[in-house]
Amino acid sequence: MGALVRYDCPLPDTAFGDGDRAALIVGEVRDLAWIAVDGVPVARLSRTDHDRAAVIPRGEVLTVLVEDQGRVNYAERIGEPKGLVGGIRLAGEPLTGWKARPVDLSAVAAGIAHAPAGSTVGRTGLRGSFTLDAPADLYLDTATLGKGFAVLNGFVLGRYWRHSPQRTLFVPAPVTRAGANELIIIELDQVAEAAVSFVAAPELGQLEE
Numbered sequence: 001m002g003a004l005v006r007y008d009c010p011l012p013d014t015a016f017g018d019g020d021r022a023a024l025i026v027g028e029v030r031d032l033a034w035i036a037v038d039g040v041p042v043a044r045l046s047r048t049d050h051d052r053a054a055v056i057p058r059g060e061v062l063t064v065l066v067e068d069q070g071r072v073n074y075a076e077r078i079g080e081p082k083g084l085v086g087g088i089r090l091a092g093e094p095l096t097g098w099k100a101r102p103v104d105l106s107a108v109a110a111g112i113a114h115a116p117a118g119s120t121v122g123r124t125g126l127r128g129s130f131t132l133d134a135p136a137d138l139y140l141d142t143a144t145l146g147k148g149f150a151v152l153n154g155f156v157l158g159r160y161w162r163h164s165p166q167r168t169l170f171v172p173a174p175v176t177r178a179g180a181n182e183l184i185i186i187e188l189d190q191v192a193e194a195a196v197s198f199v200a201a202p203e204l205g206q207l208e209e
């Protein structure tokens with residue numbers, strides 16, 4: 001699931017002048033971007049909300065994590081590129097020296113699984129375990145989470161988002177196992193509660209308008 005790309009760029013100290021903050025202007029984000037300076041989150045930009053600007057603090061490295069939320073299948077948007085489109089300017093000057101790389105969700109999940117308890121991996125990495133008598137189909141309730149990805153026993157179940165009408169992710173029985181099972185949550189925004197549960201049936205949103 002190649003949904004995330006990470007962009008890194010050195011920040012020129014001259015762009016900040018005598019101040020500690022400067023305006024960052026993005027041509028266009030496709031489709032959602034989290035901005036961090038020296039690893040500290042500072043802003044989020046959304047294509048849906050037509051966000052193009054953020055004020056960032058002085059630092060060494062700018063990181064932009066961009067999520068592709070799916071391809072458009074109509075009109076002039078068919079086949080459009082995703083990511084950061086149209087360049088980025090800081091204090092009116094183009095930023096150069098970018099490095100981009102896709103984010104391997106399985107590798108991120110493995111890092112969370114092996115991280116010491118209480119440590120922070122990426123934005124927010126959560127892990128937990130549960131026990132089953134035998135493999136079984138399950139429905140993971142994501143209502144307490146923000147936006148991100150769920151990984152069970154190394155298998156990426158899919159994305160979740162509090163804004164979405166769908167509150168559950170289907171867990172197919174072959175992904176589970178008798179005994180201990182490990183659930184990893186890769187949270188990009190913020191959780192309401194660091195706990196999840198399984199429910200008896202899917203909740204896919206309204207059936208009628």
